[in-house]
Amino acid sequence: MTHDSTDAAASDAELWDERYRESRRIWSGNPNTALVREVEDLKPGRALDLGCGEGADAVWLARQGWRVTATDISRVALDRAAEHGADAEVADRIDWQFHDLGVSFPDGEYDLVSAQFLHSMGNLPREQILRRAAAAVAPGGVLLIVGHAGFPSWEHDHADMELPTTDEVLASLQLPEADWEVLLSAEHERVQNDPDGNPTTRTDNALKVRRL
Template structure:
C-alpha cells in the first residue's frame, strides 16, 4: 500500500513515486481496459491518471485519438517517449493536470479511469462526476477500481474503504433515462506477490453508456 508524507501535494507525491526508478510499471495496458474496449469502434478517448502511458499507447494502437492526463511531468515524459517509440505519438496528446484542481476540456467517446486511487487526499467522486460530464452522447465511462487489498496484505488498515460499483454509481447521480449500465462486476485478478508468490486481488468494473438521446 502506498503512503504519502503528511502535507504532501499530489504533484510532490507522484513525482517522488515515478522518480524513484527509471520505470515503475510493466508497460502493459490494464487487462480490464483491453477486455472492455477491444470490441468498441475507435473514436476519441480521455485517459485519466495515465501514468507511464501504457493504456493510452494501447488505445492509440487500436485507432483511438487519445488525450492522456497525469499530474506527474516525469510520468508524462516517459509516456511520450514510449509513444514515439511505438509509432503512435501523433495520436496522443499528453496533458499535465492535477485533477483535484483542473480537468481537460472537451467531450470524448470513451473516458477511462483505471484505478484512480491516491494516498494523497483527492476528491475522487467529484473527479468521476466531471469524467461523466465529459462523455459524448453514445460514449462510455469506464471506471476500474480496487475492491480490496491483495491477498498477501494481511495487515492492511481495516478502516481503509474501497468504493463499490454501487457507491460509485450513486455518487455520480446520473439520470437513469440518460445512461445505461453495461457492466457492473467484481473480478478477481491474478497477481504476483512481492516474494514471487501467486496472489489475487478483487477489482470492480463499472462501464456506463450515455444514451445518444441524452440531454
C-alpha cells in the same frame, strides 16, 4: 496552517513524482486487462485516459485507432509515457496533459472516458472527478471506471483509503437514469505477483456505463 488548492496540487504532484523516481519503471508496460476486455469491441473515436501513469493504456488505445488525451499529476510519469508513445510510433495520436484532476480537467467531449485505478496516496476528490468524467462523455459514449475492491496483504500504507463498490460509485455519479445505460457492474479477479515474485489473486471491480 492552511493550504490553498495550488499548494495541495503541488504537494500531491511531488508525492507522485517521488513515487515514480523510486524505480525506472513502476508498472508493467502492458494495458490494464479490464480496459482491453471492455473496449476492444468499441469503435475507435476520442478517448480520455485519467491518471495515465507511464502510458500503457493510452498507447494501447492509440494502437487501436483512438485519438487519446492522457492526463496525470506526475510530470515524471508523463515524460515516461511520452517516451513510450514515441517508441510505439503513436505519438501523433496522443495528447499528454498535466492535470491535478481535482483542480483542472481536460476540455472537450469523448467517446470513451477511462479511469483505471484512480486511487491516490494524496488528497483526491474522487467522486467529484468521476462526475466530471461522466460529464465529458459524448452522446453514445462510454465511461469505464475500474478500481480495487481490496488491498493485498503486503500493502499496509493505504488502510484509510476508501475503496467503493460499483454500486456506490454509480450512486455517487448521480446520473439521470433516463440518459444512461449500465453495461457492466461487477467484481473480477486478476493475478499479480507479490514483492517476492509469487503470483497472487487480486479482486477489482468495474463499472461501465453508456450515455444514451
